[in-house]
Amino acid sequence: MTKRANRPIQPTAAPAAVVTSIPPASVLPRLAALQTADIADLKQQWRELCGTEPPPYNRKFLESRLAYRIQELAYGGLKPETVARLEALGEQLDGGNVVLRRIRAGDDRPIAGTRLVREYQGVQHTVTVLADGFEYEGRPYRSLSAIARHITGTRWNGWSFFGLKVQRGQA
Structure with a gap:
């Protein structure tokens, strides 16, 4: 068994304020701007809109998820009934088995259809x-x-x- 070298912990920057709403009038210009933004700008928008570090996926993935998030913040997300239905379907899929759920959550494979x-x-x-x-x-x-x-x-x-x-x- 090898011993892992102690690495100094890097200080993290304070999280940026997460955008909580977007005026509907600015949705179309923001969606259009996603197509011409460079990857660094897309990642920065991810941090601002989602409050997390962007995933290491390709540009098209970031664009599509940011487009959804922009529309979600402008027009609202899924209805509570829809969320409840999706959760119920997820329970049916894994039978409430926490182990299966964790395995699926840890899978970095893109979603089928991507x-x-x-x-x-x-x-x-x-x-x-x-x-x-x-x-x-x-x-x-x-x-x-x-x-x-x-x-x-x-x-x-x-x-x-x-x-x-x-x-x-x-x-």
Whole structure:
């Protein structure tokens, strides 16, 4: 068993004030601005609108979730009845088994139906996340690494290739 070196704890910046509402008149301009904002700006907006650090997913993921959050803050979120129904469906899915719920919560895999987009050598490649794998160019694949290898002809970590894994030293 190896002993882990003690690392100094880095002080964290004080959390920014979380935006609690957005005027409906500013929704459309904000949604349009998401498409041209750089990734650093998207991450900053995530911190302001969600009050958490942004997840290490690709640009399209951040854009879509920020678009939803902007509309949610302007027009309101899900009705309590809808939230209750979703929770009931979740209970049916895992039977109230806390272990299964924790396993699912710890899974970093994108939700089925998510589209991963990556431009490589001037060509845009789109992968759809399936419940049991991935689909690229109409063919099923078991891993993102296999798709990345198909695209590039070399071995890649598929999570890194599609921007789902933050590399060391990046935030």
